[in-house]
Amino acid sequence: xxxxxxxxxxxxxxxxxxxxxxxxxxxxxxxxxxxxxxxxxxxxxxxxxxxxxxxxxxxxxxxxxxxxxxxxxxxxxxxxxxxxxxxxxxxxxxxxxxxxxxxxxxxxxxxxxxxxxxxxxxxxxxxxxxxxxxxxxxxxxxxxxxxxxxxxxxxxxxxxxxxxxxxxxxxxxxxxxxxxxxxxxxxxxxxxxxxxxxxxxxxxxxxxxxxxxxxxxxxxxxxxxxxxxxxxxxxxxxxxxxxxxxxxxxxxxxxxxxxxxxxxxxxxxxxxxxxxxxxxxxxxxxxxxxxxxxxxxxxxxxxxxxxxxxxxxxxxxxxxxxxxxxxxxxxxxxxxxxxxxxxxxxxxxxxxxxxxxxxxxxxxxxxxxxxxxxxxxxxxxxxxxxxxxxxxxxxxxxxxxxxxxxxxxxxxxxxxxxxxxxxxxxxxxxxxxxxxxxxxxxxxxxxxxxxxx
Numbered sequence: 001x002x003x004x005x006x007x008x009x010x011x012x013x014x015x016x017x018x019x020x021x022x023x024x025x026x027x028x029x030x031x032x033x034x035x036x037x038x039x040x041x042x043x044x045x046x047x048x049x050x051x052x053x054x055x056x057x058x059x060x061x062x063x064x065x066x067x068x069x070x071x072x073x074x075x076x077x078x079x080x081x082x083x084x085x086x087x088x089x090x091x092x093x094x095x096x097x098x099x100x101x102x103x104x105x106x107x108x109x110x111x112x113x114x115x116x117x118x119x120x121x122x123x124x125x126x127x128x129x130x131x132x133x134x135x136x137x138x139x140x141x142x143x144x145x146x147x148x149x150x151x152x153x154x155x156x157x158x159x160x161x162x163x164x165x166x167x168x169x170x171x172x173x174x175x176x177x178x179x180x181x182x183x184x185x186x187x188x189x190x191x192x193x194x195x196x197x198x199x200x201x202x203x204x205x206x207x208x209x210x211x212x213x214x215x216x217x218x219x220x221x222x223x224x225x226x227x228x229x230x231x232x233x234x235x236x237x238x239x240x241x242x243x244x245x246x247x248x249x250x251x252x253x254x255x256x257x258x259x260x261x262x263x264x265x266x267x268x269x270x271x272x273x274x275x276x277x278x279x280x281x282x283x284x285x286x287x288x289x290x291x292x293x294x295x296x297x298x299x300x301x302x303x304x305x306x307x308x309x310x311x312x313x314x315x316x317x318x319x320x321x322x323x324x325x326x327x328x329x330x331x332x333x334x335x336x337x338x339x340x341x342x343x344x345x346x347x348x349x350x351x352x353x354x355x356x357x358x359x360x361x362x363x364x365x366x367x368x369x370x371x372x373x374x375x376x377x378x379x380x381x382x383x384x385x386x387x388x389x390x391x392x393x394x395x396x397x398x399x400x401x402x403x404x405x406x407x408x409x410x411x412x413x414x415x416x417x418x419x420x421x422x423x424x425x426x427x428x429x430x431x432x433x434x435x436x437x438x439x440x441x442x443x444x445x446x447x448x449x450x451x452x453x
Contacts, residue, residue, distance in 0.1 A: 010225075013069065014229070017059070017062050018233075022233065022237060023233040023234050026063075027355070030230065033048065033073070034095045034355075038110070040092070042089055068091075070222065072222055074091065074176060075173060076089075077089060079166065079170070086161065086166075087169070093111075105363075111181060116178075116192065118174055123135070124136070139196065141210065147164070148168065150168075151166070172210040172211055289420075290420075296401055297425055299400075300349070324340065324343055324347065324392060329384070344396055344399075347392065348396040348440075354436065359378060362385055390439060397444055401421070405417070
């Protein structure tokens with residue numbers, strides 16, 4: 001950690017969280033927050049950060065504070081419910097998958113609409129509390145500066161805070177979040193912005209946030225900061241992996257070794273676990289087929305093999321999805337044709353290395369009719385889409401493990417083999433499975449007629 005990551009404050013925070021955060025953890029959190037289309041309550045955000053329940057509240061808050069410092073998250077405030085003091089905190093994700101054209105993403109449009117609806121309401125509340133005759137007047141920023149300073153001073157002295165100051169602080173937080181998500185260099189001249197706020201500041205102070213007084217970043221700068229953090233954890237992960245490999249090589253060269261059964265980082269984005277002992281490998285079935293099954297699983301989830309095979313472009317993926325979905329809808333039996341099966345193998349291998357969910361998959365590749373809202377479109381195709389994905393993942397599994405099932409014929413042995421494969425996937429990949437990773441589990445269960453509880 002000799003290098004500066006973003007700035008000295010971020011570097012210091014990274015040093016604090018590095019002992020309990022790894023590459024897989026931070027990647028999963030970032031992927032969950034990408035294109036998040038609604039406000040995040042503190043509880044919901046804590047669930048995203050502490051998804052495996054391994055962190056205490058202090059550690060979770062340290063990660064959240066880091067994301068806020070990066071401006072990957074914006075804090076906005078609201079009046080607390082009855083029975084609670086002061087204000088409630090909510091969060092907005094500023095991480096979007098296409099920062100060159102964010103307005104093409106439905107989650108971005110949704111978040112901007114939510115913020116504008118909040119501002120419409122909040123401007124009225126603020127003006128009413130300030131006893132202004134016209135509740136639709138735009139708010140001068142110098143007023144909000146005064147409320148923010150008063151709120152800070154009164155909070156530090158544990159003094160009861162007036163509703164005027166509270167509403168000023170709430171409005172200031174919405175202002176900061178809205179300017180970030182507008183993603184414009186000349187945001188102060190935007191017609192919608194002028195409807196809410198009257199900016200009197202000089203050009204040097206315009207880019208400072210009202211709450212923290214730090215410079216507000218553009219979505220592109222935020223994306224750059226997030227990538228810098230991910231790259232930092234990737235470098236840490238690579239260094240640890242090399243150290244583990246050297247230790248294993250050294251131990252193996254000196255004789256047999258019994259390795260700890262605990263979880264380790266492994267290789268690739270999935271963190272394939274290569275350092276555990278599993279007793280089912282010592283069964284007759286495990287001894288005969290275990291190494292073969294493990295090598296197939298590794299090829300399914302290996303980032304290196306995926307990259308070596310040639311990553312398809314977005315246009316190619318889109319064509320494959322549309323073509324296969326049309327075949328599935330028109331004549332499902334034709335998915336078994338060699339040409340279609342080849343596309344399935346490429347597509348599924350690609351999906352196993354992606355971190356978006358089914359909704360984003362549908363929006364990226366199947367949502368072409370912009371005359372209807374995406375939520376309505378998705379509700380109409382959700383069941384069909386899940387059945388389609390289960391079908392192509394089942395075909396992928398049959399093809400990928402065909403060398404195993406050419407030998408295994410009986411239903412009982414097929415069921416045992418499928419249960420064996422599922423267990424090995426969980427042990428090797430575990431909590432690092434993405435949404436599509438669980439589709440392959442579902443496909444294996446269907447193939448082996450195993451009931452999933």
